[in-house]
Amino acid sequence: MTSPARKLSRIQTENRQRIRDAALGLFATHGFRGTTLDQIAEACGMHKPNLIYYFESKEAIHIDLLNMLMEEWLSPLDAMNPDGDPLEEILGYIRRKMEMSRLYPRESRLFANEIVQGAPRMLPHLESTLKPLFNRQIGIITRWMDAGKLAQMHPAHLIFSIWAVTQHYADFEAQIAVLLPGDDKRARGADEFVEMMFRKLLTP
Amino acid sequence: MTSPARKLSRIQTENRQRIRDAALGLFATHGFRGTTLDQIAEACGMHKPNLIYYFESKEAIHIDLLNMLMEEWLSPLDAMNPDGDPLEEILGYIRRKMEMSRLYPRESRLFANEIVQGAPRMLPHLESTLKPLFNRQIGIITRWMDAGKLAQMHPAHLIFSIWAVTQHYADFEAQIAVLLPGDDKRARGADEFVEMMFRKLLTP
DNA sequence: TCGTAACTTTACCAAATGGTAAAAAACTTG
DNA sequence: CAAGTTTTTTACCATTTGGTAAAGTTACGA
Numbered sequence: 001m002t003s004p005a006r007k008l009s010r011i012q013t014e015n016r017q018r019i020r021d022a023a024l025g026l027f028a029t030h031g032f033r034g035t036t037l038d039q040i041a042e043a044c045g046m047h048k049p050n051l052i053y054y055f056e057s058k059e060a061i062h063i064d065l066l067n068m069l070m071e072e073w074l075s076p077l078d079a080m081n082p083d084g085d086p087l088e089e090i091l092g093y094i095r096r097k098m099e100m101s102r103l104y105p106r107e108s109r110l111f112a113n114e115i116v117q118g119a120p121r122m123l124p125h126l127e128s129t130l131k132p133l134f135n136r137q138i139g140i141i142t143r144w145m146d147a148g149k150l151a152q153m154h155p156a157h158l159i160f161s162i163w164a165v166t167q168h169y170a171d172f173e174a175q176i177a178v179l180l181p182g183d184d185k186r187a188r189g190a191d192e193f194v195e196m197m198f199r200k201l202l203t204p
Numbered sequence: 205m206t207s208p209a210r211k212l213s214r215i216q217t218e219n220r221q222r223i224r225d226a227a228l229g230l231f232a233t234h235g236f237r238g239t240t241l242d243q244i245a246e247a248c249g250m251h252k253p254n255l256i257y258y259f260e261s262k263e264a265i266h267i268d269l270l271n272m273l274m275e276e277w278l279s280p281l282d283a284m285n286p287d288g289d290p291l292e293e294i295l296g297y298i299r300r301k302m303e304m305s306r307l308y309p310r311e312s313r314l315f316a317n318e319i320v321q322g323a324p325r326m327l328p329h330l331e332s333t334l335k336p337l338f339n340r341q342i343g344i345i346t347r348w349m350d351a352g353k354l355a356q357m358h359p360a361h362l363i364f365s366i367w368a369v370t371q372h373y374a375d376f377e378a379q380i381a382v383l384l385p386g387d388d389k390r391a392r393g394a395d396e397f398v399e400m401m402f403r404k405l406l407t408p
Numbered sequence: 409t410c411g412t413a414a415c416t417t418t419a420c421c422a423a424a425t426g427g428t429a430a431a432a433a434a435c436t437t438g
Numbered sequence: 439c440a441a442g443t444t445t446t447t448t449a450c451c452a453t454t455t456g457g458t459a460a461a462g463t464t465a466c467g468a
Contacts, residue, residue, distance in 0.1 A: 033238030164372035
């Protein structure tokens with residue numbers, strides 16, 4: 001059913017990656033429809049037909065990016081250890097999310113764009129990949145709360161609030177830069193605030 | 205300096221509003237570049253040249269929308285009363301933000317799109333309109349904290365976290381719908397969670 | 409009710425855009 | 439190094455899209 005999928009040559013691997021890297025920045029900033037093949041081509045120093053040589057279409061680039069990023073984007077969620085200290089596990093997750101917001105804002109914005117627009121290309125993935133992971137984490141957190149290790153609250157909304165707050169720093173950076181200008185320790189302040197906030201929330 | 209600006213006729217007022225309403229939904233869902241004049245025209249039952257009769261260009265519609273919505277979108281921030289009870293004032297603000305997320309998700313997503321993409325058409329407005337309002341509220345909150353009425357924390361990050369959490373319910377609705385499906389009291393659960401969360405955070 | 413101004417519709421257009429065809433160049437391998 | 443394969447480049451093309459010109463229609467005040 002799937003395509004031939006013979007092994008990729010060195011050049012193929014390299015150039016596909018160059019294209020992904022250029023497309024990521026552009027899709028994240030201008031959205032799918034707002035990005036042209038010519039822009040991507042220029043950003044990675046190739047010619048337009050060359051992109052189509054490596055990817056079937058513009059949409060194929062976008063889908064490939066979303067699929068590639070899905071895994072690493074969700075990996076921190078999977079790294080929570082059910083046998084660890086509950087508060088520290090969740091705070092560790094939050095710290096990793098804050099770090100990702102700082103290190104990979106393009107990825108964060110790509111997802112934000114996709115979800116804000118109703119996830120037209122990612123809904124199946126949300127169902128099949130994110131949802132089981134999410135439900136597993138809900139289970140873990142619920143057990144922690146039932147054991148009295150964390151304050152009782154709706155675990156799904158807890159996770160939503162973590163996503164909301166951590167990703168906000170990447171997705172709404174343009175606004176934050178206006179409101180807290182020239183603050184070279186902005187990231188530091190954000191980290192400290194977020195940690196304090198969820199520590200207070202979660203402590204029984 | 206500004207254009208003639210003679211009074212608008214009844215038909216002008218009505219039709220400009222029809223166009224705005226149609227464009228709002230489309231821009232919010234597909235972004236500026238992802239929306240075509242033909243789509244807007246069809247959505248409001250007009251013909252394309254008619255749109256250009258009422259607005260100079262597609263961009264003019266977008267700018268007009270952003271400007272119109274800016275005021276009402278920010279109005280709850282302005283409604284905080286420095287002489288009220290601090291905790292109740294902030295919780296009231298949060299409740300209003302949650303309500304807006306529920307009643308006006310299109311507006312929320314329109315802004316989200318704009319900011320995620322670096323606020324290309326709204327940066328000046330953020331500087332001139334949002335920033336002074338923001339700084340005034342920072343001042344009020346700081347005084348409340350200094351008076352010991354609220355827990356001490358970085359007031360700017362507090363506001364960011366309120367925006368993040370409340371707007372998340374509108375902006376990421378597609379994701380939430382996948383993860384909490386068929387939950388007809390989702391809004392209720394969200395309201396209760398958010399109120400509990402910030403009450404606990406802000407109580408000294 | 410008539411004339412004019414406001415509004416709508418039809419028929420276009422130029423530029424941009426996603427994508428193709430095929431020749432040219434570069435690389436790989438026996 | 440020659441033959442075959444992969445990769446790049448040039449020249450196109452059809453469609454879409456933002457916008458215009460101008461004729462046709464409607465609303466409205468004198």
